[in-house]
Amino acid sequence: MAAFVVFGEALTLGLVSGPACIAACGPVLVPSLLAERAGVRPHARYLSAFLGARLLGYLLFAVVAWELGALASLLPAPRVLLMGAVNVILAGVLLWYAYSAKHICDPSCSESKLVKIGATKNRGMAGAVALGLLTGLSLCPPFVAAGVRAAELGSLASALFFFGTFFVGTSVWFIPFIGMGCIARNQAVITVARMAMALIALYYLSLGIAMLLGRKGYGY
Amino acid sequence: MATNARLPRLAPAPLRGIVRSLLLTLPIAVWSLLMFFHPGSHTDPKSRIAAAMTALFMTALFFMMMRTGKTYRWRRWFFVTLGILFPVGFIYNMVIARGTIGIPIEEMIAGRTPFCFLPIPLLILPAALTKTLVFPGSIMTSSHGIAAMVGLWLAITLVLGKGWCAYACFFGGIEESMAAVPQRAKIRKIDPRWRYGPWAVLLAMVLLSLALFEPAYCMWLCPFKAVSEYVAARNAVGLVQNGIFILLFAGLVIVLPLLTKKRTQCSFFCLFGAFQSIFNKISIFEVKIDQTHCKPCNICQTACPTLSLSKESIAHGETLLTCMKCGACVDACPRQAVVWHIKGTQIAWKPERARLMFLYAAWALAVMFGGSIIAQGLVTILHFVA
Numbered sequence: 178m179a180a181f182v183v184f185g186e187a188l189t190l191g192l193v194s195g196p197a198c199i200a201a202c203g204p205v206l207v208p209s210l211l212a213e214r215a216g217v218r219p220h221a222r223y224l225s226a227f228l229g230a231r232l233l234g235y236l237l238f239a240v241v242a243w244e245l246g247a248l249a250s251l252l253p254a255p256r257v258l259l260m261g262a263v264n265v266i267l268a269g270v271l272l273w274y275a276y277s278a279k280h281i282c283d284p285s286c287s288e289s290k291l292v293k294i295g296a297t298k299n300r301g302m303a304g305a306v307a308l309g310l311l312t313g314l315s316l317c318p319p320f321v322a323a324g325v326r327a328a329e330l331g332s333l334a335s336a337l338f339f340f341g342t343f344f345v346g347t348s349v350w351f352i353p354f355i356g357m358g359c360i361a362r363n364q365a366v367i368t369v370a371r372m373a374m375a376l377i378a379l380y381y382l383s384l385g386i387a388m389l390l391g392r393k394g395y396g397y
Numbered sequence: 398m399a400t401n402a403r404l405p406r407l408a409p410a411p412l413r414g415i416v417r418s419l420l421l422t423l424p425i426a427v428w429s430l431l432m433f434f435h436p437g438s439h440t441d442p443k444s445r446i447a448a449a450m451t452a453l454f455m456t457a458l459f460f461m462m463m464r465t466g467k468t469y470r471w472r473r474w475f476f477v478t479l480g481i482l483f484p485v486g487f488i489y490n491m492v493i494a495r496g497t498i499g500i501p502i503e504e505m506i507a508g509r510t511p512f513c514f515l516p517i518p519l520l521i522l523p524a525a526l527t528k529t530l531v532f533p534g535s536i537m538t539s540s541h542g543i544a545a546m547v548g549l550w551l552a553i554t555l556v557l558g559k560g561w562c563a564y565a566c567f568f569g570g571i572e573e574s575m576a577a578v579p580q581r582a583k584i585r586k587i588d589p590r591w592r593y594g595p596w597a598v599l600l601a602m603v604l605l606s607l608a609l610f611e612p613a614y615c616m617w618l619c620p621f622k623a624v625s626e627y628v629a630a631r632n633a634v635g636l637v638q639n640g641i642f643i644l645l646f647a648g649l650v651i652v653l654p655l656l657t658k659k660r661t662q663c664s665f666f667c668l669f670g671a672f673q674s675i676f677n678k679i680s681i682f683e684v685k686i687d688q689t690h691c692k693p694c695n696i697c698q699t700a701c702p703t704l705s706l707s708k709e710s711i712a713h714g715e716t717l718l719t720c721m722k723c724g725a726c727v728d729a730c731p732r733q734a735v736v737w738h739i740k741g742t743q744i745a746w747k748p749e750r751a752r753l754m755f756l757y758a759a760w761a762l763a764v765m766f767g768g769s770i771i772a773q774g775l776v777t778i779l780h781f782v783a
Contacts, residue, residue: 196526204604368590372597373604380605380617387634 180338183330187323187339191346194319198347201317202231204377205267205308210357211370212278220358226302227309228351232344234313238320239327239340260315261388267311268382274304275374278367319347418463424757425459426452429764433772443783447775454478454771455764462756466749468724469700472563472763477577479767480570482774484624487511489777491626499629510626512546515568516615518599518672519606526607556758558680559673562663562703563723564759565766568621568650572662575654576702582658592664592704592719595671602668620645620662663721664703674718682755683738684722686714687745690734700729714744722755 206227213223323343327336360366413421433448458471465471491498491511500510553561562569598618605613616628617638623646630636645666653661663670677683686697691711698706705720716726726735736748737755 200522200526200607202608204601204608207604208600364590365593365596368593369596369600372593373601376597376601377605380601380613383617383637 180335183335183339184342186326187342188346190319190323190326191343192349193346194322194343195347195350197317197319199350201315202312202351204380205271205312206351206354207357208370208373208377209271209274209304209308210354211360211362211366212274212374213358213362215358215360215362217355217358220355223302223305224351224354226305227312228344228348230306230309231313232341234310235320235340235344236337238314238324239336240333244333257388257391261385263311263314264381264385264388267308267315268378268380268385270304270307270311271374271378271381274308275371275378277304278371278374413464413466415464418460421463421753422456422460425760425764426456428761429456429768432764432768443779444772444776447772447779450775451768451772452764455760455768459756459760462760467728468752468756469728472723473573473577475763475767475771476563476570477574478570478771479567480572480574482771482778483567483570486770486773486777487625489780490773497629498626500626501629501631513615513625514550515619515621515667515669516606516612517550518668519602519612519614522603522607523610553762554673554676555679556681557722557755557762558677558682559670559719559721560680560682560755560759561673561762562667562670562721564763566663566669567767567770568667569660569663570767571621571624572650572654572660573702575651576658576660579655579658583656584653585657587657587659587704589704589707592717594665595663595667595674595719598666599668599671614668617641618645620649620666623647623650658702659704660702664719670703670719670721677718677720681740682722682751682758683740684716684720684724684727685736685738685744686711686716687734687736688714689745690732692732692734694731696729696731697726697735700725722759724752727752 210220210223213219323340327339330336330339429452433452439445439448455475458475461471462468488498504510553565557564598614602614602618615622619642622628622639622642627639627642628635630639645662649662649666653659691714693708693711695708695711698708698711701716701720702723702725703719703721705717706726707717710717724737727737729735736745737752738744738746738748739751739754742751
């Protein structure tokens, strides 16, 4: 019965937090998906790798949250430092991703033709895993709420179960992203995605550095 | 360019008669009078003088458009004036009202800042998902204000598409002023991929605004914070933010337009321009290239201030999605192959009629929006002069 209650609670929390998770992951997920080749199946693969790594991030966090019990990891100072480090690494991965996507249109990606990709078939998987893991470690408000609740549970297994179920609830909201595979890829789409990734990376980088230096992320 | 010189130039369109031009200008003259001299609009002589000068200026420019058949040449006078006078009037008013143009963030959150249209695309997703407006402006003070602004924007957009950027955007006026200064461009070869910049900025800023629940563009990337209200810096990060604003303004609005003779901020960076481009698809007016007259000399491509023509698009007989209908290509074409066009009609079917219909709508907007800004700038100058 207790397990059932925990399951229901975690699933509900995940389902209602889904939009917030999409908002938090959107800057990373949308441009990186757009930089992938078109097609529902490649997008489903990419999203699976992304979400799988995100689950790993969740479970790692569940272990930490439960082990530390007193929620030391959620205190403001270490939280800011962790977020700063995650943001800097995320920026690095995004920049690498934006750079490496430059070959996606090779050899001939004219303005009106669809992209044909051969050798670069699995290029995005490592990136998807890295980005999924890093967004899984991001401390967005629903994630922190789930962390607080997991820390209150009696055993590590319960905490893992709670986070796993929470993950399932939030992941439902990510399914529509597979539809982005229907958007035709041409040089314009790939270039826009790469430029957007670089801009977002710079944004995260500046936020991360400010956090690591112990400064506010904003000038007010 | 050597081939361009050998092209047979068709005879330029004849001047329209003065009486006919005056008759065609009459609706704009009446509109200008209504805009600037409605009852109770002026309380002091300076604002009356400024209003009269503006009404005369706008009407005279429209008359010249009618008389000469040229659009861009005369529109540019208006636009450059707008670009110069906007910061004059705006900064003066801000200083009078607040003593500074640096606004504390709490004032912005409370909506006690002037309205700015640039962050409009940023508020759509947060508003749709959470019914929260992440908007740093006075639009937040009243739901009627929001409805009026959205209604006005929709009407303008349906008719003009991206025409806003050529007939109303005071920010664009500043770079057009700069682009008008040099005789020739020092940088002529521009990688066409930079054209995708505004779309990337739009995508990145929409996503970041949703993730962070703040108008990310206004906080970090708006070049025009250098000449309008900005977040008052209270620490080192604030200084960095303002440094970014100034650098972007200097680079994209001053230096690059001087070097390229293009509106570089609009072409490579402006997220609102990208957003408006989408609506070019539903606007009824467009610019087309009549293939029966066109020799691919690419003069139109060189003339376009926003890189909205490519060899491929010219071959297809159309402009790119980012065309703001300024008329530079139409004016530049020596064979009158670039024409104004109403969707649903045949290409080159009465292009002057299409131009007239478009210009009435566009100039009405220019008088209403840009004209009031010009008048405000003139009042400020008169305050200092008198």
